Every structure is written in C-alpha cells, then in structure tokens.
Amino acid sequence: MSKKIDPESLALHEKRIHSCESCPRLRRHCLAIAKTKRRSTAAEGYWGRPIAPFGSLDSRLFIMGLAPAAHGANRTGRIFTGDRSGDWLYRALHRAGFANQSESKSRFDGLKLRDAVVSCVVKCAPPDNKPAPAELARCMTHFAEDEIELYSHARVYVALGGIAWNGLWKLLQQGSPRAMFRHGAEVRLAKQPSWREDRFLIGSYHPSQQNTFTGRLTEPMFDDIFLRARELLNVSEQDRREALAASEVSTN
Numbered sequence: 001m002s003k004k005i006d007p008e009s010l011a012l013h014e015k016r017i018h019s020c021e022s023c024p025r026l027r028r029h030c031l032a033i034a035k036t037k038r039r040s041t042a043a044e045g046y047w048g049r050p051i052a053p054f055g056s057l058d059s060r061l062f063i064m065g066l067a068p069a070a071h072g073a074n075r076t077g078r079i080f081t082g083d084r085s086g087d088w089l090y091r092a093l094h095r096a097g098f099a100n101q102s103e104s105k106s107r108f109d110g111l112k113l114r115d116a117v118v119s120c121v122v123k124c125a126p127p128d129n130k131p132a133p134a135e136l137a138r139c140m141t142h143f144a145e146d147e148i149e150l151y152s153h154a155r156v157y158v159a160l161g162g163i164a165w166n167g168l169w170k171l172l173q174q175g176s177p178r179a180m181f182r183h184g185a186e187v188r189l190a191k192q193p194s195w196r197e198d199r200f201l202i203g204s205y206h207p208s209q210q211n212t213f214t215g216r217l218t219e220p221m222f223d224d225i226f227l228r229a230r231e232l233l234n235v236s237e238q239d240r241r242e243a244l245a246a247s248e249v250s251t252n
C-alpha cells in the first residue's frame with residue numbers, strides 16, 4: 001500500500017522554504033534582483049523568496065531542475081514560470097498530458113500539473129545560475145532530501161541537467177557508483193528498503209536558452225523524455241495492479 005498523503009507536512013515544508021535565510025549570498029542576490037528588476041517587468045512586484053515545489057503530493061513524475069531564474073521564478077514565485085525555460089518545460093508537459101495548459105506566465109494563470117511535480121535542487125536564484133558547492137549541498141540537505149520522502153509516490157524522476165542528475169543520484173542511490181549523465185540516459189534505480197515498486201531516473205538536457213537556442217536541445221528531443229516517462233509510469237501502474245491482484249488471490 002502506498003504511503004499516506006500528508007498535506008500538513010507539505011505546508012510546513014513550503015513554509016520552511018519560503019522563510020529560509022541560510023545562504024546569505026543567494027538571499028542578497030534574490031532580493032537585489034527583486035529590487036532592481038529589469039525594464040520589461042519593472043511594474044511588477046517580485047517574489048524574491050526561495051521557491052517551493054509545484055505539483056501535488058501524490059505525483060508519480062518528479063522533475064528536478066537546477067534553481068529558480070532571476071527574472072523567472074524569482075519574479076513570479078512559481079518554479080519555471082515567467083521565463084523561456086518554463087515555456088519549454090510546460091509546453092512539453094502539456095503535450096505529454098502532464099499539464100492542463102502549456103502557458104506558464106504567473107502563479108495565477110490556471111496551470112495545473114497532472115501526476116507531476118516540478119522542483120529544483122537549489123531554491124534561491126544564484127548569480128549566473130551557478131550556486132557555490134556549499135550552497136548546493138546546504139539546500140539539498142535542508143529541503144531536497146525531505147522532498148524525496150514527501151513525494152513518496154514518485155516512480156519516475158527526470159533530471160534537467162547534470163547538476164540535478166547528480167543531486168537526484170545522491171538522494172536516491174547514496175553509496176552506489178553514479179551513472180553518467182547524458183540526454184536520454186535512463187536508469188532503473190536500485191531498490192531502497194522503503195520502496196515496493198521500481199523507480200527510474202531519466203536524464204534530460206536543461207531547457208535553458210544555452211541549450212535551446214543552440215539546437216543542443218530540440219522540442220522533439222524534449223518530448224521524447226516525457227513520453228518515455230509516461231511509458232514507464234504505465235508499466236509501473238500495470239506492475240502495481242498485477243501485484244495487488246496476486247496478493248488478493250493469495251489471501252482468498
């Protein structure tokens with residue numbers, strides 16, 4: 001049987017993230033960006049605080065990015081929202097049936113994820129999109145570790161970029177030799193004592209402009225990642241039903 005969903009734990013987790021001040025350099029940067037803004041969004045209020053995951057606790061697809069964008073999530077308050085990386089991500093999730101719409105402009109735009117949650121290994125926007133190793137380690141210890149526990153229904157993890165891949169590997173497979181990150185890499189994770197079903201990790205290039213403008217990542221390549229995630233979830237659901245049917249037969 002799957003773990004009970006605990007919305008209170010999620011609310012507490014979000015509250016802890018929103019009020020975190022553990023990395024002075026990152027907090028200063030987020031607040032400075034929120035104050036100076038940029039010309040095209042100067043009239044908007046900026047969020048300026050750390051960013052919590054977006055998606056419901058019973059999601060089976062867990063997507064991990066690197067960090068909020070300075071004028072994206074740090075402005076809008078929702079991960080991958082209000083920037084071009086988010087446009088790519090939510091368009092792909094919509095095409096694969098994991099989102100009710102492709103548009104992601106603000107926290108109030110009506111976007112709802114279906115069976116998917118989006119998070120990031122570092123919750124504050126870092127200068128030049130580069131968290132220091134100590135900041136990355138700190139944020140993962142404070143929050144990402146808890147998210148693996150909280151989102152215990154996750155069966156497929158998608159890592160957007162090498163840092164998210166390494167982070168997820170550390171959280172899910174501590175002690176095992178790490179598989180190499182590449183776009184399309186897929187690993188059936190070694191089962192942990194608390195897991196009943198198989199879980200999978202898929203690697204994807206991050207949909208940053210560095211990758212999308214250069215053609216390193218194309219929309220069909222990105223679509224393939226989420227279509228494969230969908231296939232793996234379908235297999236996982238089939239396995240779960242068969243296991244349930246077998247246990248019912250054996251108890252009758």
Ligand code: SF4
Nearest residue numbers: 020022023050124139
């Ligand atoms: S990066 Fe993480 S640990 Fe550091 S201040 Fe932001 S939320 Fe806190």
